[in-house]
Amino acid sequence: MSQKILTGDRPTGSLHLGHYVGSLTQRVALQDTSSQTILIADMQGLTDNGHTPAKVSGNILNVLADYLAVGIDPERTVICLQSGLPALAELTMYYANLVTVSRLQRNPTVKAEIAGKQFGASIPAGFLSYPISQAADITAFRADLVPVGDDQLPMIELTNEVVRKVNQVAGSEVLVECRPLLSKVSRLPGVDGKAKMSKSLGNAITLGSDDAEIERAVKKMYTDPNHLRIEDPGSVEGNVVFTYLDAFCPDEALVTRLKEDYQRGGLADSKLKCLLTECLQGLLAPIRTRRARFLSDPAGLMAILRTGTEKARAETEETARKVKAAFGLDFFS
Ligand code: TRP
Numbered sequence: 001m002s003q004k005i006l007t008g009d010r011p012t013g014s015l016h017l018g019h020y021v022g023s024l025t026q027r028v029a030l031q032d033t034s035s036q037t038i039l040i041a042d043m044q045g046l047t048d049n050g051h052t053p054a055k056v057s058g059n060i061l062n063v064l065a066d067y068l069a070v071g072i073d074p075e076r077t078v079i080c081l082q083s084g085l086p087a088l089a090e091l092t093m094y095y096a097n098l099v100t101v102s103r104l105q106r107n108p109t110v111k112a113e114i115a116g117k118q119f120g121a122s123i124p125a126g127f128l129s130y131p132i133s134q135a136a137d138i139t140a141f142r143a144d145l146v147p148v149g150d151d152q153l154p155m156i157e158l159t160n161e162v163v164r165k166v167n168q169v170a171g172s173e174v175l176v177e178c179r180p181l182l183s184k185v186s187r188l189p190g191v192d193g194k195a196k197m198s199k200s201l202g203n204a205i206t207l208g209s210d211d212a213e214i215e216r217a218v219k220k221m222y223t224d225p226n227h228l229r230i231e232d233p234g235s236v237e238g239n240v241v242f243t244y245l246d247a248f249c250p251d252e253a254l255v256t257r258l259k260e261d262y263q264r265g266g267l268a269d270s271k272l273k274c275l276l277t278e279c280l281q282g283l284l285a286p287i288r289t290r291r292a293r294f295l296s297d298p299a300g301l302m303a304i305l306r307t308g309t310e311k312a313r314a315e316t317e318e319t320a321r322k323v324k325a326a327f328g329l330d331f332f333s
Contacts, residue, residue, distance in 0.1 A: 005030060005181075006143035008039035008082075011059040012049065015066040016204040017280075018188040018197030021247050024070045026147055026183050031076040037141050037312060038072065040064065040305070043082045043089065044134065047127040048117060061301045066207050069291035074304050082137065084309035087316035091136035094323050096129060098165040099158070104128050109154045135159040139166075139175045140316040147181040156180045170326030175319070188247060193222030193240050208291050211281050218244075218277045223269045233265040241272045249279045 007027065009015070015024065030036050040063055045056035060081065067079060082088055104110060110131060114123055134155045138146055139162065146156055156178060163175040189195060190203025197204045205217045223241050227234035236242045236259045245255045258275075261267040294301055324330050 003034040003145045004141065004143050005034045005036040005145045005147065006039065006138050006141045006178075007036070007147045008041045008044075008137065009063055010041050010045035010056075011063040012045045012055055013059055013199035014062045014206045014208055016197055016199060016206045017248075018190075018204065019066075020070065020207065021185045021188050022149055022183050023147060024067070024072070026181075027067075027077070028071045030147070031073060034145070036076075037078040037080065037143070038067065039080055039082055039137055041082045041134075041137065044130050047124060047130045047133075048113075048119075050124055050126065060305070061295065061298055062208075064301050064305055065291045065294040068294050068301075068304075069207065069287045074308060078311050079305065079308040080312040081305050081309050084306075085140070085312060085316045087313075087320035088133065088136045088140055090320045091140055091316075091323055092129075092133040094327060095132050095135055095162050095166070098162055098169075099129075099132050101128070103158070103161075104131060107131055107154045107158065109151050112151075131155050131158045132162070135162045138178055139163060140319045141312070142176050142315070142319065144176055144178050145181050146178050147183065149187060150182060153180055166323060166326055170322075174322045174326050185247065189240055189243060191217045191221045191240065193238070205280065205284075207284060207287050209284060210288065211285075214280045214284065215277050218273050218280065221273065221276075223272075227262075227269060230268045231265050234262045234267070234269075236263060241269070241276055244276055245272070245279070248283060249275065 007023065009019070027036065027038065040060055042056050042060055045059075046053060049055045064079065068074070072079065105128070110128065114127070119127070131154070135158055138156075138159050146152075146159075148156065160177045163177050166175050167173055187195065188197050190197040190201055191205065192201075192203040194201060194203055199206065205214060209217070218241075221240050221244070224235040224239050226232070242255070242259060242262075245258070249255050258267065258272065262272070321330065321333055324333070
């Protein structure tokens with residue numbers, strides 16, 4: 001049986017190189033072998049932007065243009081908008097009755113995010129419960145495979161708990177369980193060496209970056225703080241420039257040689273950074289051009305999103321109808 005894949009992003013900023021290595025290349029490859037749906041999760045984006053909604057609405061087309069620019073093909077991948085699929089909100093409402101508040105508070109991802117966002121005592125109810133809405137997204141499409149970063153594993157776990165509870169209430173297999181598909185590439189650190197590239201941390205290189213922005217970002221990239229003089233031996237471990245060369249320089253033999261030279265001493269950081277700058281400029285130039293072309297036609301982008309959302313609608317409504325029936329509330333259907 002072919003795999004049914006659901007994945008998505010909150011549109012709270014343009015996508016960056018971390019997305020590129022972590023999920024975008026994987027999605028491009030998967031569209032040949034699987035039935036794939038990508039959800040632009042604008043309602044989930046609102047869960048920490050309720051008072052700054054333009055940050056979400058203003059980034060939907062940016063994210064769509066990013067997808068198309070890297071080669072996600074709307075003919076082979078359904079790209080849809082969460083707010084255009086009210087059945088997802090309906091499912092969330094039903095599932096919320098099967099998940100306890102303490103279960104949500106224990107979710108390690110949500111816990112870390114709450115700490116990072118400094119909500120204090122003002123955690124939006126929507127934010128605390130976004131894992132429930134994510135379970136609705138996944139189950140609505142009957143997805144059995146969900147490509148995720150390791151930070152999203154608790155979402156899959158909660159989704160499968162909801163699936164089992166709904167099936168128990170229904171007395172039949174109304175929903176299907178899913179499994180995570182972890183990307184082979186580990187997470188790309190930010191240019192500052194912090195564990196995660198993130199636009200909000202200011203350490204990201206977005207897919208629309210121009211040559212000068214790329215050069216500037218690489219210049220401030222973290223290397224080996226003890227590599228003071230060119231002739232000193234340098235460390236490759238934890239050296240962000242090498243992490244990026246591993247991820248983006250197609251000439252593996254060259255990178256291996258550079259690592260040896262660097263560790264021996266005599267190779268300047270500036271040489272490495274020059275090479276990396278060229279690699280990234282070469283990678284992003286065609287993506288940036290395509291991205292700009294798509295963004296110059298917002299109506300065309302909107303049409304693509306509308307078509308994808310229409311394609312997704314029947315499936316989500318069918319799942320909502322079954323779940324409603326499982327709770328015995330299918331009076332008008
Ligand atoms: N939580 C994901 C993010 O942080 C976005 C998302 C929403 C998602 N619904 C999903 C991912 C369903 C995978 C499956 O960007």
